Amino acid sequence: MISDMMRMIRLGLKSLMLHKLRSTLTTAGILFGVASVIAMLAVGEGASEETLKRFRDMGVTNVLVRSKKPDETQQTSSSSMMSILGYGLLYPEADRIQNLLPQSKVVRVREFNRGIIHGENWSSTMIVGTEVDFLDVTNMKVKEGRWLTELDMVTQGNVCVIGESLARTLFPLSNPIGMTLLIGIEDRFQVVGVLDYQGRAAGPNGTTLDECAFIPLSSSRRRFGDTIRNTSTNRFEAIELHEIKVKLPSSAEVEGAANVLRAMLAPAHAPKGDIEITVPLELLREEEKQEAMFNLVLAVIASISLLVGGIGIMNVMLATVTERTREIGIRRALGAKKKHIIQQFLVEAGVLSALGGLAGVGLGYIVPKLITHFFHQNTIVLWIHVLLAFCISAAVGVVFGIYPAWRAANMDPVEALRHE
Amino acid sequence: MQPSAPQTPDFRPIIAEFVDVHRHYVMGENVVKALNGVSMQVRKGDYLAIMGRSGSGKSTMLNILGGLDRPTTGEYRVGGRDVSKLDDDALSDVRGQEIGFIFQSFNLIQQLTVLENLEVPLFYQGRVGAESRQKAEYLAERVGLGGRLEHKPMELSGGQQQRVAIARALMNDPLFLLADEATGNLDSNTEQEILNLFDDLRPDGVTIVIVTHNPKVAERADFTLWLKDGQVEKLVDNRTAERDAARAAGASASGGHS
Structure with a gap:
């Protein structure tokens, strides 16, 4: 099973090598998508991390x-x-x-x-x-x-x-x-x-x-x-x-204590407005909520570039399927079932986007460093974000490869063999 | 005057059989009857040529024989099993296990090496491994291509490519080889080499069905099945025809002496 999969990936790579420039350009679409996802999340993470640290330093209890x-x-x-x-x-x-x-x-x-x-x-x-x-x-x-x-x-x-x-x-x-x-x-x-x-x-x-x-x-x-x-x-x-x-002895008591203090100090100080009650835990939670929202927005924006990359993959796979109609016919004549043809082209699309994803991970790791170096903006690359971006890229390839692969599998073998 | 040989029953198994096969295409209002009631049998070890003009139903017959198409009515039996009603996956297995395709334009996969091309049929049967490699090496040797397993098809001549294709067709131990104008893209010398290779393979028990429009190719087969207008026109035993021709030639030669 695994050796079959390795073989399919190896042969998929060979097929992609038939059109090096085209494959590279398509890969670049995913590359930039993944890199921008990682970089944007790193910037978001870095920006909120400073704030979060300050609140944590204040003491969450x-x-x-x-x-x-x-x-x-x-x-x-x-x-x-x-x-x-x-x-x-x-x-x-x-x-x-x-x-x-x-x-x-x-x-x-x-x-x-x-x-x-x-x-x-x-x-x-x-x-x-x-x-x-x-x-x-x-x-x-x-x-x-x-x-x-x-x-x-x-x-x-x-x-x-x-x-x-x-x-x-x-x-x-x-x-x-x-x-x-x-x-x-x-x-x-x-x-x-x-x-x-x-x-x-x-x-x-x-x-x-x-x-x-x-x-x-x-x-x-x-x-x-x-x-x-x-x-x-x-x-x-x-x-x-x-x-x-x-x-407070524990963070669970913070909220209640804060309310007690507010009530206690309000009569003397509220009219003058000369005190301020800060609850680091509340700030922390608020910031975390904002960060999650911020990250979501960033991820959505970056995902659009992945979507564009995905459309590129679909485009190239459709062209590939048309070009290799005859090969599909040959494979069908030699006993390939529809599922084999689908597998083959899905693997090719997956390999294409995974390669882009891999390169994108590399670039996505470097870009935040450059941002930190040149713009003095704190950035943090979380491995979970890297993993997420890579998985999304691989998924994009597979999802956008489905239709071309389906088209390839449903060709009439006789027609496909006749194709010049 | 020699006594004619007694008619001995043929006990060899039937491996491919058409039983009143019709194949009709609907083209708008018209129905094109590409095959119109064809029955025939191929027995193990046979070497059969199928001939006919274009439009005679040759290609349709080839497609059905190869499991790429199904009869509209009638039965197509491979190894005694009716495969005409099988679904796509099952028919794919028939192609992958029972039939060895050889095409006019070789149809090797260009980005793969000779070895990888040879392994394609077995890959779809989930049988790629050390054994398949050994087999590929053996068959490459058998068709005269030893030592070229790592070459790409583009690096081989047409005749060599067709040898690869023949080896590939043999990889899955098919019931029969199905050749579609197998020498159509080759010069006459190479054509003879390929046809000689077919002859060489026959002692191994290989059954060959070759579809062609070239009489020179067809006459190398034991039988020629002539198609006309989607029906069997005649079945010619080339061996007796040869014998007759040789006898006729001998007769005229002896006549000349006398």
Whole structure:
């Protein structure tokens, strides 16, 4: 059975070699179809992958409540240069959240910009005041030294953990552990740990975690207070917490917790519009849905080129069948049944399109690389897409080969033998 | 005066038989009676030529003999089995198993090698393998083409191509060879070679039916069946005709001496 099939494929190839140029051109139709299917899906996959990764990095079991600077248009008239704009999340709210969701981990986050200096190296970056569970909730790892401890919180210690990029900026040649940094102008902090490189996208404040310095929330409050001078408007803003991260025990509880938080925080914050609740899981699902839709549209568009390729195959097979009418007659005279003739031409059409599909897989693998190289667009070639495109191409050949093969099989052998 | 040989019954099996075969074509309002009640028998080992003018029903008879066409009425028996009512697949098997076709224009498949051409009939019987290769080699040797199995038909002369076709016709051990103007495209020397090859094959028990309009070809057969207007005109025993001719020639020669 298999040797018969191999033989048919081999003889099919021989027949196709009778018209090399014609077969090659027909193959090219399928080639470009398959390549475009793979390339388009790779671009789609690459585009959504970045977004999906960002949402995953936020933590799929997390609900993030973030302070947001309210729309200022209403206040411009009343605000003077020295008035303080107060908004955002408050310390007691974090406690209330913890009470409402006792199973969850609640982490308070305070952020502010400061210059950090060590010797001749300095960086202007984001200082994050936070708590022990931050590491777990953000799913980060310590590379060297240690993370902030409960003791650091209680003692309001002047210790900090720094991101990997920041460590390289400040300590290009030396080990940062145990060294002292100057944060702002006068506050000295000792480096107790360096985090693993994360490579995640920048957070809402525009700085990646790898560039941040992390200090105990209590130290942050004592040393730097709750007030920030906004350098662009030269106004003071009072804000207690920038973010409360809530990690639920499982993703199943995320939706319910998000609703609880929305209901709980709405009375205080909805009128001002100064908080924002982000549910990475919901975003993730939304994005996945969009991606599926996007991929479907891309695949449909690319399939049209495969359809065109298929019509090309049908065209060539019809020509082949007419040209080889006599051969069909001979084969019938030598005992070929209709099914044998159908098999023969289906195999030829299948081989033609499978060859195109194979070449298309090659091209479809290269094109996304070129897109990434020249247009800096992230692309991902999934093997399932490659397989899909190849199978579709082979199927196209067979489907569009059916009619020509049927015509060949139903010729009158006597007429076919007489054909010149 | 020699006593005529006693009429001995022929015990050889009948391998192809027409029983009152009619083949009518409907052309618009007219019915063309290409065959109009033909009966005949071919026994194992026979060498039969079918002759007739164009329009006599030769081609139609060939097509029915070859299992490419069916009688309108009447029976066509191959190996004792009526094949005139078989469906397409079964008739294909008859062609593939019982009949060895040889055509005027050789009809080898151009893109295939000699060996692959030889294997075509067996492929449709699902019998391609080491054995078929051996058989192809043997038959290629038998028809005088040893060592050319990997050649393409285009690389062979007409006579060689026809030898390939004859070998191909023998691949499935058919009940009979059916040759359609087998030497029509060949020069007279090559024609003689091919006809000699037919003679060579006969001791192997090969039965040959050859359709031709060439009397020189037909007279090499044992019998000639003459068709006219879709009916059997006469059946001539060429061997007795030869003997008669030889006797006549001998008589005139001796007459000359006396």
